[in-house]
Structures are given as structure tokens and as C-alpha cells.
Amino acid sequence: MSAGVLQITGLTKRYGGAVALDDVSLDIPRDCYVSLLGPSGSGKTVLLRVIAGFEEPDAGTIEFAGRPIVAAPVYNRGIGFVFQNFALFPHLSVEENVAFGLKNRAGATLGKSEIRDRVRAMIELVGLAGLEARGVHQISGGQRQRVALARTLVTEPPLVLLDEPLGALDANLRTRIRAELRMIRERLGVTFLHVTGSESEALAIGDRVIVLDRGRVVQFDDPDTLFERPASARVARFLNCYNLFGGAVAGASFQSDAGEFPLPRGPCPPRGFYGVRYDRIAVAPRAEKSGADQVSLTAAFVASEFTGPSLLSFFKLASGQIVEVETPLGDRAPPQYELGEAYALSWRRDGARVFA
Amino acid sequence: MESRLIKWALGGFTALIVVFLYAPFAVLAILSFQTGPEGGPQFPIVAWSVYWYKHLFGLTPPSRIAPLPIESALARSLTLAVMTMIVSTVLGVMAAQAFRTRFKGAGLVFYLIILGMMVPGVLIGLGMALLANTIGLDRHWWSTAFALHVVYTFPFAFLVMLAIFNRFDASVEEASWSLGVSPARTFRKVTFPLIFPGVLSAMLFAFTLSYDEFSRTLFTSGRELTLPLAIYGTFSVEIHPNIFAFGVLTTLFSFALLAIYAILMALSVRRARRLMIQEEA
Amino acid sequence: MTTAIVSDAIESPAAAAQQTRRRVVYWLIAPGVLWMLIFLVLPMAMMIYVSFWTQTTFKIEPILTTRSWVAFFTSETYLDALWTTIRIWLIVLGATLLVGYPTALFIGLFVRNKTLQTALLVVCVIPFWTSFLIRVLAWRPMLGTEGAVNILLMKAGLISQPIEALLYTDLSVIIGMTQIYCVFMVGPIAFMLSRIDPTIIEAARDLGAGFWRIFRTIILPLSMPGVVVGAIFVSVMVLGEFATSAALSGRKVNLLGNIIVTQVGSLRWSFAAVVGVVLTIIMGAAVSILLRVVDLRREL
Numbered sequence: 001m002s003a004g005v006l007q008i009t010g011l012t013k014r015y016g017g018a019v020a021l022d023d024v025s026l027d028i029p030r031d032c033y034v035s036l037l038g039p040s041g042s043g044k045t046v047l048l049r050v051i052a053g054f055e056e057p058d059a060g061t062i063e064f065a066g067r068p069i070v071a072a073p074v075y076n077r078g079i080g081f082v083f084q085n086f087a088l089f090p091h092l093s094v095e096e097n098v099a100f101g102l103k104n105r106a107g108a109t110l111g112k113s114e115i116r117d118r119v120r121a122m123i124e125l126v127g128l129a130g131l132e133a134r135g136v137h138q139i140s141g142g143q144r145q146r147v148a149l150a151r152t153l154v155t156e157p158p159l160v161l162l163d164e165p166l167g168a169l170d171a172n173l174r175t176r177i178r179a180e181l182r183m184i185r186e187r188l189g190v191t192f193l194h195v196t197g198s199e200s201e202a203l204a205i206g207d208r209v210i211v212l213d214r215g216r217v218v219q220f221d222d223p224d225t226l227f228e229r230p231a232s233a234r235v236a237r238f239l240n241c242y243n244l245f246g247g248a249v250a251g252a253s254f255q256s257d258a259g260e261f262p263l264p265r266g267p268c269p270p271r272g273f274y275g276v277r278y279d280r281i282a283v284a285p286r287a288e289k290s291g292a293d294q295v296s297l298t299a300a301f302v303a304s305e306f307t308g309p310s311l312l313s314f315f316k317l318a319s320g321q322i323v324e325v326e327t328p329l330g331d332r333a334p335p336q337y338e339l340g341e342a343y344a345l346s347w348r349r350d351g352a353r354v355f356a
Numbered sequence: 357m358e359s360r361l362i363k364w365a366l367g368g369f370t371a372l373i374v375v376f377l378y379a380p381f382a383v384l385a386i387l388s389f390q391t392g393p394e395g396g397p398q399f400p401i402v403a404w405s406v407y408w409y410k411h412l413f414g415l416t417p418p419s420r421i422a423p424l425p426i427e428s429a430l431a432r433s434l435t436l437a438v439m440t441m442i443v444s445t446v447l448g449v450m451a452a453q454a455f456r457t458r459f460k461g462a463g464l465v466f467y468l469i470i471l472g473m474m475v476p477g478v479l480i481g482l483g484m485a486l487l488a489n490t491i492g493l494d495r496h497w498w499s500t501a502f503a504l505h506v507v508y509t510f511p512f513a514f515l516v517m518l519a520i521f522n523r524f525d526a527s528v529e530e531a532s533w534s535l536g537v538s539p540a541r542t543f544r545k546v547t548f549p550l551i552f553p554g555v556l557s558a559m560l561f562a563f564t565l566s567y568d569e570f571s572r573t574l575f576t577s578g579r580e581l582t583l584p585l586a587i588y589g590t591f592s593v594e595i596h597p598n599i600f601a602f603g604v605l606t607t608l609f610s611f612a613l614l615a616i617y618a619i620l621m622a623l624s625v626r627r628a629r630r631l632m633i634q635e636e637a
Numbered sequence: 638m639t640t641a642i643v644s645d646a647i648e649s650p651a652a653a654a655q656q657t658r659r660r661v662v663y664w665l666i667a668p669g670v671l672w673m674l675i676f677l678v679l680p681m682a683m684m685i686y687v688s689f690w691t692q693t694t695f696k697i698e699p700i701l702t703t704r705s706w707v708a709f710f711t712s713e714t715y716l717d718a719l720w721t722t723i724r725i726w727l728i729v730l731g732a733t734l735l736v737g738y739p740t741a742l743f744i745g746l747f748v749r750n751k752t753l754q755t756a757l758l759v760v761c762v763i764p765f766w767t768s769f770l771i772r773v774l775a776w777r778p779m780l781g782t783e784g785a786v787n788i789l790l791m792k793a794g795l796i797s798q799p800i801e802a803l804l805y806t807d808l809s810v811i812i813g814m815t816q817i818y819c820v821f822m823v824g825p826i827a828f829m830l831s832r833i834d835p836t837i838i839e840a841a842r843d844l845g846a847g848f849w850r851i852f853r854t855i856i857l858p859l860s861m862p863g864v865v866v867g868a869i870f871v872s873v874m875v876l877g878e879f880a881t882s883a884a885l886s887g888r889k890v891n892l893l894g895n896i897i898v899t900q901v902g903s904l905r906w907s908f909a910a911v912v913g914v915v916l917t918i919i920m921g922a923a924v925s926i927l928l929r930v931v932d933l934r935r936e937l
Contacts, residue, residue, distance in 0.1 A: 013651070052530075052534060053533075054530055054533075055651075056649070056650040056651040056653070056654040057649070057650055057651060058649045058650075058651050058652075059649055070650050071650055071653065073533075074530070074533040074534060075533045075534075075535075075536050075537055075538050075539070076536075078536065079534070080534065080535075081530070081531065081534035083527050083530070083531060085525075085527060087525070087527040087528050087530065087531040088528075088531075089528055089531075089532075089546060090528075090550065091549045091550060100532070100535060100537070100545075101535030101536055101537065104532075104535070104536075104537040104541055104545055105535060105536030105537050106536060106537070106538050106541075107536070148531075151531075151535065152534065152535065155535055155536060359848055362848055363743075363747045366739050366740075366742055366743035366747060367743055367747070369739045369740065369743070370739070370740045370743040370744065370757075373736055373740045373819070374760060374761065376736070376816060377761060377764050377816065377819075377820070378764055379779060379785075379816070380764070380767075380772050380775035380776055380779060380816065381764050381767055381772070381775065383775050383778055383779050383785050384767075384771065384772075384774070384775035384778075387775075387778055397774075397777070397778055398777070398778040398781060398783060398784070399778055399783050399784060399785060399788060400783070400788075447668060447669040447672065448669075450665045450666070450668065450669060451665065451666055451669045453665055454661075454662045454665035454666040457658055457662055459659060459662045459663075459666075465666055465670055468670065468673050468674075468677075468678075469669060469670075469673060471673070471677060472673055472677055473873075474869065474873050474920075474924060475677065475681070475873075475917075475920075476873055476874070476876055476877020476878075476894070476916070476920065477877055478877050478879060478894045478897050478898065478913070478916075479681070479684065479877065479897075479913050479916060479917055479920075480677065480680055480681065482680075482684055482897055482901065482909055482910065482913050483679075483680025483681050483682075483683050483684040483913070484676070484680040485901070486680070486683045486684060486687050486906060486910065487679060487680050487683045489906070490683065490687075503672075503675075503676040504676065506672060506676070507672070507673065507676050507677045510669060510672065510673070514669075568768055568769055570769060570770060570880065571877060571879070571880070571894075574898070575901060583768075584768060584769070584770055587768065587770045587771065588770055588880065591770075591774075591880075591883065591884060595774060595777075599771060599774065600771070600774075600775070602771070603767045603768060603771035603772075603775075604767075606766070606767065606768060607763075607766050607767040610766035611763065611766060614766075
């Protein structure tokens with residue numbers, strides 16, 4: 001028996017002619033926060049719904065806590081689900097919502113006082129103490145999110161699926177609740193499988209990250225590995241932090257429209273994209289000489305964006321392609337660049353990668 | 357401005373139409389205060405009195421004018437309306453629930469159900485009477501007429517429930533299943549409470565339609581008459597203002613019921629709005 | 638692909654779930670469908686069948702003949718009734734449209750406040766809470782020579798003699814029916830009109846379109862589903878009418894509905910069935926023509 005909480009083998013789902021899931025196989029570990037990342041249309045919500053049982057696959061097996069469940073109906077699976085729109089029961093109070101599963105689920109039920117104690121404890125854990133009697137229309141979005149979470153966690157599922165749970169919240173609420181989700185999960189020791197379309201969210205919140213693209217799993221790693229070594233140019237593009245130059249390897253360098261770059265150490269595919277991360281590029285006046293193992297490119301300054309902790313600047317190459325540079329600021333003031341002036345962009349030779 | 361003129365013109369037209377709509381009721385209300393028992397159901401008003409209202413309740417000295425044959429007919433109409441309301445609402449909810457998924461032949465079934473409200477009462481009443489005669493079945497308000505009342509009101513209940521389910525967010529049902537609750541229990545505890553206002557309006561609709569139903573019932577109710585049939589019976593005989601008094605009372609009764617319903621709705625909406633508080637997470 | 642498929646007997650989980658869902662659906666839909674088949678389709682079929690039976694004075698026999706049909710189409714009275722029915726139907730349809738459309742235009746389009754809209758519609762519906770038959774009766778003291786209308790007109794000095802033609806004529810039936818059924822036009826049309834996004838009209842106005850242009854190209858087409866629904870409701874009710882014509886025309890206006898009632902009264906079943914079938918055909922034609930104008934199921 002595997003150590004993971006969920007094993008998926010060969011999961012395939014088609015809608016008419018389109019393939020939503022293409023032979024997906026995964027082993028989800030226990031007591032882990034897993035984010036499921038992918039562009040829209042990648043199949044991540046479909047995968048979640050198939051695991052939960054709301055939809056059935058055309059082929060494949062799912063094993064959960066040692067049991068095959070692919071033929072089991074939703075209410076027999078014992079997997080928790082948090083919806084993007086929360087799906088709270090509008091006719092019940094906060095406390096009744098949280099208690100609903102314990103009170104109504106099939107099988108042996110607990111005594112009334114036991115249920116009440118567990119519900120109260122969970123409400124306190126998610127930070128909703130004092131709101132038990134409120135109706136769901138009388139609380140804010142963030143509070144509804146917590147009710148949805150509490151409602152499913154109180155039934156003690158070993159695995160909880162979260163379908164873009166932060167999507168309906170305001171931006172600053174999102175970052176706060178992210179941290180709370182991690183804390184709650186760690187406290188309870190269950191596995192969260194959290195679907196998101198935001199790469200920053202997936203990297204911030206997950207202990208492991210699954211990247212799904214067009215119905216296939218293209219990468220399953222921890223966040224820094226994903227950030228450092230994306231599996232392909234598509235993944236790198238999706239992470240939105242790599243400058244990519246298309247071309248092919250010729251001898252010891254990479255030929256592209258933007259110029260010729262010396263190959264970094266390690267195996268390289270014969271053709272594809274030469275990528276260098278935004279935050280690995282240094283900007284200097286054109287005249288400055290670059291170091292021995294530095295790669296350099298000349299580009300004209302176009303525009304910049306001040307984000308607070310860093311400055312994003314955009315430079316245009318002779319070929320017309322835009323290169324983005326992220327300069328973290330710390331104690332320094334943001335550098336000022338002249339519009340249209342040429343600057344030297346440089347990075348360490350081995351700091352770049354070639355992707356297929 | 358051009359559209360301003362049009363707005364006023366249309367508004368005036370609408371006001372005229374409203375007068376047109378209320379004219380018969382106004383007339384019959386006025387005439388219900390005709391003096392009796394000699395006063396007839398036409399102008400001029402001989403003298404104003406509440407004689408006919410008293411006549412309805414049997415509080416007047418006996419005269420040659422028979423009281424309206426309404427007591428037992430009223431009871432029958434009410435019972436029939438309740439029976440119809442229950443059956444057609446159950447059928448309507450079941451059918452609308454079925455229509456939440458796509459299935460083969462859905463279009464055909466849809467039109468079959470809608471057909472029920474599109475066939476004029478005379479025709480289906482005739483057909484049912486013929487059917488009953490041929491197979492030797494007796495015609496009663498609680499069998500043949502009842503069947504037709506359901507045929508007529510089931511499509512209305514169905515359409516109301518279809519509209520309700522259209523706006524129904526199914527994710528609450530999925531949430532319930534994911535918590536380990538069986539579909540049957542989910543329907544009881546989640547779906548039904550949420551669609552209940554719709555069910556209530558379907559029931560109200562069905563009741564109203566059945567209570568006033570007349571052309572379908574004409575050939576199929578057998579010897580015991582429902583209220584509309586009893587009233588129709590007085591058509592060919594002399595009419596007296598007591599029927600107008602009856603009309604006024606029943607209208608006021610319906611009006612009172614709906615006013616109570618509206619007030620209750622407004623109160624509950626206002627209560628919910630007052631308690632809504634926006635807070636920080 | 639190395640997924641192990643053991644045998645043909647094992648379906649994909651998706652297919653299996655599909656089967657269960659379909660079974661549930663059929664169980665849900667069965668009672669309603671059965672009810673309609675037995676109590677709607679069967680009676681109608683019976684009516685068609687009986688129209689071909691032999692009619693003796695007070696009995697009918699299931700010996701097939703077209704005698705009743707021939708009797709219908711060769712009798713001037715009945716053909717007259719047929720023509721009267723169609724005539725009155727079309728006139729009332731036109732009248733309700735004439736009366737109902739501008740009203741619906743006002744309520745659905747020009748009244749922007751939703752509560753006021755609902756209130757106005759409720760105001761239009763309230764008269765319905767008086768029993769249909771009683772309302773029909775109320776027209777008599779309105780239209781007679783000593784009726785309310787004549788009294789008011791004479792008092793206003795508009796006429797010197799009471800208008801005779803108001804009661805016990807075609808006109809009285811038309812007025813009565815229009816008043817009773819025009820609400821069924823106002824409702825659906827107002828509903829469709831209220832669903833028109835006001836910004837579309839604003840945009841058209843910004844582009845310089847006058848009211849009639851906007852009406853022709855935007856408002857009218859978008860209100861058509863409502864017009865069709867209203868027309869179907871009104872047609873169904875008018876074609877099946879007999880009570881209003883009985884009460885208001887003193888037997889002068891003979892609709893097909895009236896004929897059915899009198900024939901049933903004389904126990905001439907197969908003849909009544911013939912009239913019934915003729916009426917059904919007219920209705921079917923009317924509804925299918927109306928449904929061609931707009932695809933209703935999509936709008937619903």
C-alpha cells in the first residue's frame with residue numbers, strides 16, 4: 001500500500017470530441033499542501049471534480065485511503081470539497097452550516113452534544129467565534145470562506161479539495177487568508193489539494209505544486225524546484241517570470257533573433273527557447289563592460305512599473321522583442337532610466353536555461 | 357422631447373385600459389348594493405341597501421328568490437382545488453427536477469406537458485365525457501373532472517418550477533453530497549427548503565386555476581356541481597344582485613389573502629436586509 | 638496506453654453513471670407523462686374516433702361513417718358558426734393586441750422602477766380574482782340600453798338615444814372577450830419588454846435614431862416572443878369560448894364552442910365530436926403558425 005492519501009492512474013475524461021484529462025496519473029502525499037496550477041482550460045477543475053465524484057472519468061482508477069473509489073458515489077467517498085462560490089446553505093445559520101455534515105451524513109452519527117462541541121471547536125479554529133447564530137447573508141466574503149472550510153473540515157476528511165477558494169475574495173484578503181489556510185491545514189494534518197490559476201498563489205501556498213497543461217501533468221515538484229527548473233518553455237511562460245528567446249543550438253551557443261548566447265552548463269535540448277529569469281538580469285549603462293562569465297544584451301528602455309518592493313522595467317531589443325527585468329529594491333531608491341536610451345542587460349551564463 | 361410625449365400618451369392609454377379592466381367589477385360592486393328583493397341586476401339603483409349581502413348568508417326573510425345554490429358547491433370546489441393543487445404541484449416538481457438533466461425525448465415530453473394548457477376546456481371536456489361513456493365510467497367531480505383539472509394545472513406548476521430550477525445554484529447540492537449526505541436527504545434538507553417559495557407559488561397558481569375552472573368541468577363533473585357550474589346554472593334562470601354580492605365578497609377575500617402574503621414577504625425581506633452587516637474578515 | 642481494461646462488460650464509470658441518471662429521470666417523468674397520455678391524449682383521440690361513429694337520435698354506435706362530417710360541412714348554420722368563430726377569434730386577437738401592446742409598452746419599458754412595474758401588473762391582474770362567470774355577467778348591466786355606458790354617455794350629452802348595438806350583438810361579445818383576455822397579452826409582452834437592456838436603447842438614441850426607428854428595429858423584434866405567447870393564450874381561450882357569447886349575445890352569436898355545448902345537451906355526441914375536431918384543427922393551425930414566428934423553447 002502506498003504512503004500517499006490519493007493515487008490516480010490513467011484518468012481520462014472527454015467532453016464530446018475534446019479531451020479534458022489525458023491519461024493523468026498522480027500520487028498525492030499525506031499531510032501535505034498540494035497546489036494544482038494550470039492555465040484556464042488545462043483541466044484542473046475537471047480533475048478536482050472527478051476526484052470528488054461530481055463527474056465520472058471515461059477511463060482510469062482512483063484509490064483513496066486504500067480503497068478504489070472511481071465507481072463510488074460522491075457521498076460515499078469521504079473527500080472534502082470547498083467551492084469557489086462557497087456554496088453555503090443560505091437557509092441555515094453559520095453553526096447549522098458547519099454542523100450539517102455531521103448531523104446528516106449516512107452511517108453512524110454522533111450524539112448531539114458531541115456534534116455541538118466539535119462544531120464549536122472548529123468554528124473557533126477558523127476564527128469565526130461569536131458568529132454562530134448569523135445567517136450566511138449577514139457575514140462578509142472572507143467569513144463565508146471560513147464557514148465553507150469549517151463545514152468540510154469538521155467531518156475530518158483525510159483529503160480536502162479546494163476549487164479556487166480565494167478567487168472570490170479581494171486581493172488583500174487573499175494574501176491574509178492564504179497564510180491562515182496553511183496554518184489550519186498544518187494544525188489538522190490533512191492534505192489540501194488546492195486548484196488555482198495564479199502562479200504566485202500556487203508557489204506561495206503549496207508544499208508541492210502540480211502543473212497541468214491541456215489535460216496532462218507536466219510537472220510535479222516543490223515550489224523552488226518549479227521556479228528554478230520549469231519543465232518546459234510552456235510552463236516557464238505560464239510562470240510569468242522568464243524572458244524566452246526562441247531558436248536552436250548551434251555548436252556551443254544558442255542562436256536566436258535576439259542574438260547569440262553561450263550555452264549554460266548541463267544538457268540542453270537541440271531547439272527550443274533560451275530563458276533567463278526577470279530577477280536574474282542586471283541593468284547597466286551601455287558603456288560598462290560585463291564580467292567574464294556574463295552574457296550581455298543591448299536594449300532600449302521603454303517603460304517601468306514600480307511595485308513597491310521592486311521595479312519592473314521593460315526594454316526593447318533590436319529584433320522588437322520586449323525583455324522584462326525585475327530589480328528588487330531593499331534600501332535603494334528605484335533607478336531612473338532614460339526613455340529610448342540603450343542599456344546593457346547582463347546575467348550569469350549559468351543562470352539561464354534552455355527549454356524544449 | 358419626443359419620447360416624453362410618447363410616455364405621457366402611453367401612460368394615459370394605460371390608465372384608460374385600467375378603467376376598462378375595472379369597469380365590470382365597479383359595475384357589479386355598485387349593483388350589489390341594489391335594494392331587494394324586488395331590485396334587479398340592472399340600473400337604475402332603486403335604493404341602496406345591503407339586502408343582497410344578507411341574502412347570501414340567509415339572513416333575510418324568505419322571498420321568492422332562492423338563495424344561491426352555493427354551499428355544497430363551494431365545499432366541492434375547495435376540495436377539488438386542494439386535491440388538484442397537491443397532485444399537480446407534485447407532478448410539476450418531479451417533472452422539473454427531471455428536466456434538470458438532458459435526456460432523449462425531452463422536447464417531446466415538454467410539448468406534451470404544455471399541451472395540457474393549450475387545449476380548450478370544451479374539447480377536452482367533451483373527449484373525457486366520451487371516454488367515460490364508452491368505458492362505462494361514471495362522471496364525478498372527484499374523478500373525471502379532477503383528472504382534467506390536473507391536466508390543466510400541471511403545465512403551469514411545471515413551468516413555474518422550471519423557472520425556479522433555472523435560477524437554482526446546484527453547487528449547494530454538490531456541497532451536501534461532498535459532506536457525506538445522501539441525495540434523498542439532500543433533497544429534503546437542502547433542495548426543497550430552497551425551492552419552497554416556488555413550490556408555494558405553483559400551489560397557489562394551481563389552486564386558483566382549479567377553483568375558477570369551468571369549461572373543463574362542465575361535461576365531466578357529473579351530477580354534483582362545483583361552484584362555477586352552480587353559477588353557470590343561474591345564467592339561464594333569472595339573475596339577481598346576490599350573485600354580484602357574492603362576486604364582491606370573493607374578490608375581497610382573495611385580495612385580503614394576497615395582501616397578507618405581500619405584507620409577510622415585505623416584512624421578512626426588510627428583516628433580512630437590516631441584519632446584513634459588512635465587516636472585515 | 639497501459640490502462641488495464643479487463644473485459645467488455647466493464648463500462649467506463651462515466652457511461653455507468655449516465656445509465657443511472659437516465660433511469661432516475663425516467664422514473665421522475667413517468668407519472669406526469671402517463672397522466673397526460675391517459676387524460677389528455679386519450680380523450681382527444683376518443684373525440685376524433687367518435688366523430689366517425691353513427692349517430693342515431695339518442696344513441697351512438699361504433700359503426701364508422703362520415704355522415705356527421707358531411708352533415709357539418711353541408712349545413713349553413715354550422716358553416717356560419719365556423720366562420721363566426723374564426724372571425725371573432727381574429728378580431729379579439731387584434732383587439733387584445735391593440736389594447737395590450739401599448740399598455741405593456743408603458744409598463745414594461747417606460748416604467749423603470751421595478752416595484753412600480755410589479756404593482757401596475759398586479760393592478761391589471763386583480764380583476765381576475767372575481768370569478769370569470771360573474772365578470773361576464775357584469776357586462777350585461779353595462780352594455781344594455783339602460784346600462785352604465787349608455788347612462789354615462791347620455792349624461793355627458795354625447796348621445797341623445799341609447800345605443801342599442803352595445804348588447805346582444807357581435808360587438809358585446811367582442812368587448813367582453815377583449816376585456817377579459819387582454820391581460821394575457823399585457824403580461825407576457827411586458828415581461829419581454831422589461832428584459833430589454835435599457836443601455837441598448839440609449840446607445841441607439843445616442844446614434845441618432847428616432848423613436849419609431851428604435852421601435853421598429855429594437856423593441857418590436859425583442860417583444861415578439863411575448864406577443865406570440867400572449868397570442869397563443871388568447872387564441873386558445875377565445876377559440877374555446879362559449880360562456881361569454883352565451884351570456885352577452887342572447888344566442889345570436891353562435892360559436893363552435895356553443896354548438897358543442899348544445900349538441901352535448903341533446904346527446905348528439907358524434908356530431909359534437911365532429912365540431913370538436915374541427916375546432917382542434919383550427920387551434921392546431923393557429924398555434925403552429927404562431928410558433929413559427931418565434932422558437933419558444935429557447936426563450937423559456
